[in-house]
Amino acid sequence: MDEHSLLNQLIEALRCLPGIGPRSARRIAFYLLERDREGGARLARVMAEAMVAIRRCARCRTLTEHEVCALCANPNRDDSLLCIVEQPSEVVAIEQATDYRGRYFVLGGRLSPLDGIGPDELGFEVLEARLRDEAIAEVILAISPTVEGEVTARFIADRAARYGTRVTRIAHGVPLGGELEHIDGGTLALAFSGRHTF
Structure with a gap:
């Protein structure tokens, strides 16, 4: 051929x-x-x-055909909650699987200096402006528990602390229906350290 x-x-x-x-x-x-x-x-x-x-939403950086996406334009969302995710696909996953009704911010990746991905590439100036100018009571970090994810989460938590914003992180650990003998050690250790009252 x-x-x-x-x-x-x-x-x-x-x-x-x-x-x-x-x-x-x-x-x-x-x-x-x-x-x-x-x-x-x-x-x-x-x-x-x-x-x-299709481009990034001017407010949350998810993918949209418009200047501002439908989620950001929806007046019925809770402006006091801001969930930070790595990719636009994660917004869709959260919307489909949960009853979360707050706002979002999409990083587009994780901090990775070796790959040339710093704060400027992840839109931190937009995030900082939102933390400064909006009445955000809680930032929810929905970021992967990788080395780069941990660094990114810490960076965001430090920024949010400047504005007195509460920072939480989604739970990580044993998946629903998972059997302990098949769970890797890191996941199991994370599940144990994040345990709560039953």
Whole structure:
């Protein structure tokens, strides 16, 4: 197959998706071309439009087509609660799984100096302005318990403390339905240290 052919370009373009290697990309390309050209055309059209129109919300930094996302524009949300997450997908997960009705702030990652990710890349100036200017009573950290996540959480907690804002962190530990013998030591230790009255 000619490496510069349109078919090969399609296969290579599909490889940018997470978890899609050369064989999966080839399978998807042939499926779209042989069985669902209409679906492929729709996918291309919507993807092209989304790449241009979708941006970060000016208030919370999640993904939206508008200057301010629907969650930030909703007057029925609790302005005193601010949940800080790493990625926009986590906002969706929290909204679907919980009854949380506060506000959000999306970092877009974790502090990682080795990867060149500092406070400027994570929108800390926007977060600082919100902590300073809004009546936020509690910041809820929903950040992964990795080394970078711990550093990021500490950085945010220090910033929030300047404004007298209470900082909490979501619980980490044994998943619902998990069996202790299959839980790794770090998760089990975290679960024990975060135990509460039953």
